Amino acid sequence: MDYIIRKMKAFEYPFLKDFLYEAIFQRDETNLLPKTIINEPALKVYIEDFGKKKDDYCLCAEVDKKIVGAVWIRNIVGYGNIDDETPEFSISLFKEFRGYGIGTDLMKEMIKYLRNNGYKKASLAVQKDNYALKMYISVGFQVINENIEEYIMVNYLS
Structure with missing residues (x-):
């Protein structure tokens, strides 16, 4: 599959609503959460x-001039927050574009951006049974903490 990875333009930021929803790991594909869930403060x-x-x-x-996935960072108090200096990763792809390596390439490009801009580490949270866990490990994330449902992971960028 042919695709390009590029910086998202400010006028495209509203698409992050769709990608935030897609980033929610939903075990039961027959009983999806309502899209309004993204309005929850957390x-x-x-x-x-x-x-x-x-x-x-x-x-x-x-892909074919359509945005099919995104990876973004923010320094927030989110599920994967570890301190007030470390940005947290979010990533998702529309379902039909998963499994082609696009997510891995998005992660690698963001890691490169962070390294080139002097960041020391980045974090994320992932549910323990999320299929993306292997990909996060493959790009350098490691588990530093956990709770009942999630791993807290860090990529030490140096």
């Missing part, structure tokens, strides 16, 4: 006023 912090915080940065994947 979730909307990932996209609300995106582009206005110092560390907000987003890359997207494009």
